[in-house]
Amino acid sequence: MKKSVIYFMCLFFTAGISSCVKEDFDPSEADNIVDLGGGTWAEGSIDKWINDSLITPYNINVKYKWDAFEDIGDITYITVPPKEEYITPILSAVRKTWINPYTTVASPDFFNKISPKIIYMVGSPALEESGAIKLGVAEGGKKIILLAINYTKVKGMVDYNVADSFWIKQMFLTIHHEFGHILHQNILYPIDFKNLNPSLITSNWQDYTDEEALRDGFITSYSMNTIDDDFVEMISYLLVNGDAWFEEILASIPDGISDRGTTRDQAIARLRAKRSIVVNYYKQAWNIDFATLQQKVRTAVNTLLY
Amino acid sequence: MRKLIIYIVLLVVTISSCRKEDDHLFSESPDERLSKKLSAYQEQLSGAQYGWRLIIEPAGGGAYGFYVKFNNDNRVQMVSDFDSASAVTLKESSYRLKALQQPSLIFDTYSYVHVLADPAPAVNNGVWAQGLLSDFEFFFNDSSGVDTIQLTGRVNGSKAMLVKATQQEEEGYTTGEFNVNLFQNIFNKILQYFKQFTVGGQSYDLNFNLSTRMAIITWTDSQGNAHSFTTKIYFGLNGIEFAQPFLAGTTVVTGFFDPVWSNLTQTISGNVGNGTNASIKGVIKPQVLDTEAPRRWWQRMVDEDGYWVSLTGFHVDGVDDAYGLTGIENFVALSFFPKFGTSGGITYDLAGYLMNEDGTLTLSFGTAFRAPTFTADGRIRFGNYLGDLGDIPDDAVDPYVNTAIKMLESDGYYLVQISEDEYDMVNASNARAWIHWFAP
Numbered sequence: 221m222k223k224s225v226i227y228f229m230c231l232f233f234t235a236g237i238s239s240c241v242k243e244d245f246d247p248s249e250a251d252n253i254v255d256l257g258g259g260t261w262a263e264g265s266i267d268k269w270i271n272d273s274l275i276t277p278y279n280i281n282v283k284y285k286w287d288a289f290e291d292i293g294d295i296t297y298i299t300v301p302p303k304e305e306y307i308t309p310i311l312s313a314v315r316k317t318w319i320n321p322y323t324t325v326a327s328p329d330f331f332n333k334i335s336p337k338i339i340y341m342v343g344s345p346a347l348e349e350s351g352a353i354k355l356g357v358a359e360g361g362k363k364i365i366l367l368a369i370n371y372t373k374v375k376g377m378v379d380y381n382v383a384d385s386f387w388i389k390q391m392f393l394t395i396h397h398e399f400g401h402i403l404h405q406n407i408l409y410p411i412d413f414k415n416l417n418p419s420l421i422t423s424n425w426q427d428y429t430d431e432e433a434l435r436d437g438f439i440t441s442y443s444m445n446t447i448d449d450d451f452v453e454m455i456s457y458l459l460v461n462g463d464a465w466f467e468e469i470l471a472s473i474p475d476g477i478s479d480r481g482t483t484r485d486q487a488i489a490r491l492r493a494k495r496s497i498v499v500n501y502y503k504q505a506w507n508i509d510f511a512t513l514q515q516k517v518r519t520a521v522n523t524l525l526y
Numbered sequence: 527m528r529k530l531i532i533y534i535v536l537l538v539v540t541i542s543s544c545r546k547e548d549d550h551l552f553s554e555s556p557d558e559r560l561s562k563k564l565s566a567y568q569e570q571l572s573g574a575q576y577g578w579r580l581i582i583e584p585a586g587g588g589a590y591g592f593y594v595k596f597n598n599d600n601r602v603q604m605v606s607d608f609d610s611a612s613a614v615t616l617k618e619s620s621y622r623l624k625a626l627q628q629p630s631l632i633f634d635t636y637s638y639v640h641v642l643a644d645p646a647p648a649v650n651n652g653v654w655a656q657g658l659l660s661d662f663e664f665f666f667n668d669s670s671g672v673d674t675i676q677l678t679g680r681v682n683g684s685k686a687m688l689v690k691a692t693q694q695e696e697e698g699y700t701t702g703e704f705n706v707n708l709f710q711n712i713f714n715k716i717l718q719y720f721k722q723f724t725v726g727g728q729s730y731d732l733n734f735n736l737s738t739r740m741a742i743i744t745w746t747d748s749q750g751n752a753h754s755f756t757t758k759i760y761f762g763l764n765g766i767e768f769a770q771p772f773l774a775g776t777t778v779v780t781g782f783f784d785p786v787w788s789n790l791t792q793t794i795s796g797n798v799g800n801g802t803n804a805s806i807k808g809v810i811k812p813q814v815l816d817t818e819a820p821r822r823w824w825q826r827m828v829d830e831d832g833y834w835v836s837l838t839g840f841h842v843d844g845v846d847d848a849y850g851l852t853g854i855e856n857f858v859a860l861s862f863f864p865k866f867g868t869s870g871g872i873t874y875d876l877a878g879y880l881m882n883e884d885g886t887l888t889l890s891f892g893t894a895f896r897a898p899t900f901t902a903d904g905r906i907r908f909g910n911y912l913g914d915l916g917d918i919p920d921d922a923v924d925p926y927v928n929t930a931i932k933m934l935e936s937d938g939y940y941l942v943q944i945s946e947d948e949y950d951m952v953n954a955s956n957a958r959a960w961i962h963w964f965a966p
Contacts, residue, residue, distance in 0.1 A: 253557050254564065254625040261622050262599035285620060285634040288663060288680070298645040298656055298681075303636040304619060343636050347645045347655035370636060 261285070269308045278319060278332055282311060284341045292346055292365050293357050302343040302369035305377075310366075313374045313388060313524050318395050321516035326508045334402055338363040343370040352426070356394030361402040366391060374524050385525040392521060393456045400452030407505040413497045414447050416490055420480060421447060434469065435478035437490030454494050459517045466495065564623050567631070567666060570675070571596040576696035578688040580604075581760060581769065584642050585682040586652065586659030588739030589758035589769040592638060593691065593699035596621065605699050606638035607761035613704040628665040631677060660684050698763045706761045710736055712785045712794055717844050718808030718957040719950065725774045725804035731812040733942070734759065734766070743772055744814040752814045765796060777802050810957045817904030819941040823949050823963070824864045824898065824906060833863040833878070834949070834963035839925070840932055842959040849928040854921055856882045860929065861889070862963065873897060874912050877933060879922065891916030893930040905954050907938035932959060
């Protein structure tokens with residue numbers, strides 16, 4: 221008896237439950253969800269410029285209007301949106317110093333296949349309690365976040381002077397740095413690079429100055445963060461600052477032994493080795509002549525800054 | 527059998543609980559209602575023929591006045607009372623209405639609204655990485671009406687209000703007539719620290735702080751009880767406006783408007799809105815005085831074994847840093863250490879000079895005073911000069927001597943507590959010299 225009651229129960233329950241899901245879905249109620257597919261606004265001249273100059277040729281969209289849900293690495297940063305008058309001059313500079321060199325030296329196909337698809341622009345830098353400032357973030361090869369737009373003037377803008385070039389130069393470095401990451405995430409650099417100075421890699425890179433890093437054979441202190449960063453810092457600094465600058469930097473390394481035991485000759489040899497691995501990598505992995513690319517970037521940078 | 531009945535009853539309950547009706551509590555779906563609400567707000571914002579006045583009260587304190595005009599294509603034009611340039615330079619930027627958790631108004635490219643929220647201290651003198659804790663994304667409060675819209679900031683919870691502007695206001699704000707220095711310039715003609723505000727035959731003490739944008743009104747009633755009223759203030763076309771109105775007897779004071787300075791009577795005359803006349807003049811001593819303040823101020827740093835700091839020293843006769851302390855090479859701040867040390871059995875206070883010596887904050891030299899006395903009417907009188915400590919650099923001699931002489935004024939000083947960690951020290955002889963101390 222007991223058993224049959226339970227079976228009976230089970231039966232009813234099944235019936236009860238299945239009757240609950242028999243509900244017709246009325247799609248008419250879902251067809252006007254507010255802002256489904258993203259925010260919309262009346263398009264202006266900036267939107268048109270972005271559409272004509274970046275979306276159509278390269279499928280790169282630019283978000284310059286504030287979006288509270290964009291994540292710049294840490295939700296607690298207080299930031300503000302960019303000033304409108306800075307947007308197209310900066311994007312145009314980005315196109316000249318990054319997109320154009322790659323599309324001409326390599327090919328539009330190569331670039332479109334591999335380039336990040338969203339650029340998000342933020343007006344202020346991300347200021348940290350420690351006093352550090354963050355200028356750029358990249359997310360998994362899909363999006364590059366450019367910070368400090370409101371400080372980044374290019375030649376031709378009101379009140380521009382050469383001292384302002386610091387910010388825009390940082391931005392070029394950021395973009396080439398992040399693009400470098402995408403390159404090696406697609407085709408890894410040779411293992412030789414990893415073996416150059418693995419013991420000097422440290423997440424405490426902030427404790428070292430650029431000069432100290434240089435004495436250990438790193439182009440910047442941030443290069444010490446990871447081997448990947450070392451690789452892409454080499455790319456960005458070589459492209460934006462050029463070979464002449466590189467030679468000057470090497471010459472500036474003082475005699476003696478660094479705190480972490482690197483001699484001047486070792487540091488110079490390491491940096492030269494890194495440079496030649498980068499140059500070979502561009503040729504072998506992507507069939508790009510690094511010197512030509514470098515020259516195109518340098519020319520564009522110089523026209524925009526000085 | 528009883529069990530079976532219970533099961534059957536349970537089943538009936540289960541099955542009937544499945545009855546699922548699709549009637550909305552409202553006649554439309556949430557999305558339809560949201561969408562309607564957003565359109566209504568859009569229509570209200572861009573439909574205001576002469577635009578709006580916008581008042582923002584950042585969570586970090588104070589209040590700021592704007593004029594804004596929204597169009598139908600996500601564009602907004604504005605001026606702001608942040609500084610004299612932003613008050614006369616109409617700037618256009620972008621805005622949009624968006625359904626976040628509530629219908630929200632977002633200023634989505636940089637504008638004067640963002641100046642207050644900017645995390646860089648160079649922009650707004652705010653806190654590093656925080657700014658003035660203001661907002662540029664606001665949600666609409668339910669209490670909004672046709673002519674006023676109440677807003678709340680989504681990140682910091684700043685308060686904001688939109689009030690429909692008149693044609694006259696639009697003209698004033700958009701043609702460069704908004705002069706935020708006007709009131710300040712007139713106000714600065716009063717050389718005394720203490721100000722008396724008279725309206726409807728009644729006088730009040732008035733403490734306007736135009737940089738923190740706060741006003742404190744204090745008075746004594748007929749029974750001799752002291753009262754105090756505090757409001758945030760901001761600039762409007764015709765003068766200074768109160769974020770919270772003050773009730774002076776039966777007169778509602780919404781600000782101080784149309785100020786005119788009279789050299790003859792040394793008085794600012796104007797009105798408080800609704801055409802009621804009022805005046806402001808300097809006085810040597812306020813009605814309501816915190817007679818315990820001097821001792822509290824002095825004792826606090828004795829207890830904490832600490833010191834008070836002033837970045838600019840004395841303000842005298844309308845001049846900030848009247849003795850040129852900030853002109854001394856490597857000068858950082860003037861400090862005051864009660865009970866700094868003992869010399870020949872005499873415990874002394876020290877007015878010490880904090881200097882930047884190769885990147886290190888150093889107490890380099892200072893003036894020693896004997897123990898102060900506190901008077902019954904609320905003054906501190908610094909004790910006699912005891913001597914100098916350390917070596918005084920040549921370029922510091924004049925500022926140093928002038929400051930010490932001023933401190934030694936025989937009538938002594940009143941102290942006015944501005945906040946938990948801030949006091950103004952005002953000379954009692956004529957109230958025309960004062961120094962702003964804060965706890966570092």
